[in-house]
Amino acid sequence: MTIQIHSSLQSLYEQDYQLWLESTIEQLRQGEFSSVDWKNLIEELETVGRSDKRAIKSLLTRLFEHSLKLAYWETERAYNANKWKSEITTFRVQIKELLKDSPSLKPYLIEVFNESYQNAREIMSRLISCKIEYFPDQSIASVEQVLDNNWFPLID
Numbered sequence: 001m002t003i004q005i006h007s008s009l010q011s012l013y014e015q016d017y018q019l020w021l022e023s024t025i026e027q028l029r030q031g032e033f034s035s036v037d038w039k040n041l042i043e044e045l046e047t048v049g050r051s052d053k054r055a056i057k058s059l060l061t062r063l064f065e066h067s068l069k070l071a072y073w074e075t076e077r078a079y080n081a082n083k084w085k086s087e088i089t090t091f092r093v094q095i096k097e098l099l100k101d102s103p104s105l106k107p108y109l110i111e112v113f114n115e116s117y118q119n120a121r122e123i124m125s126r127l128i129s130c131k132i133e134y135f136p137d138q139s140i141a142s143v144e145q146v147l148d149n150n151w152f153p154l155i156d
Helices: 002-015 017-030 038-072 074-101 103-127 143-147
Strands: none
Touching (some): 002 017, 017 038, 038 074, 038 103, 074 103, 074 143, 103 143
16 A cells, blocks of 8 residues: 555656645645655755755856956946846845845855856856956955945946
């Protein structure tokens, strides 16, 4: 019987993810632990954690890209500055929402801070066809500035 239930849940996971999720939640609420598809539940929980980390890193990289645009892409600045500031604000809000939901991600933000900045430098060097050395080696912002609603790179 247990093998049949497990097989049925595995099949449900593969055929209708949302129904599998709802069924799993209900089983947990009802204390029907022997019926839970533990293998896929654990896999899903691991995926959620990785997804939030990927989101933090991606948002931080995008925030740096737009900060570099604002600070260094002079030929486009007059036309795009407000849009870039808006994008910086959007990425900042999304990062803060992730950190509000999972404060334990803050050390990860710090861990990937420099790597995200370096990735943004590389992306920007290709975008505006310049050498990566055009942008400072060290981040143009601190963690505090990145999270500060009022901070934007200085414009000459």
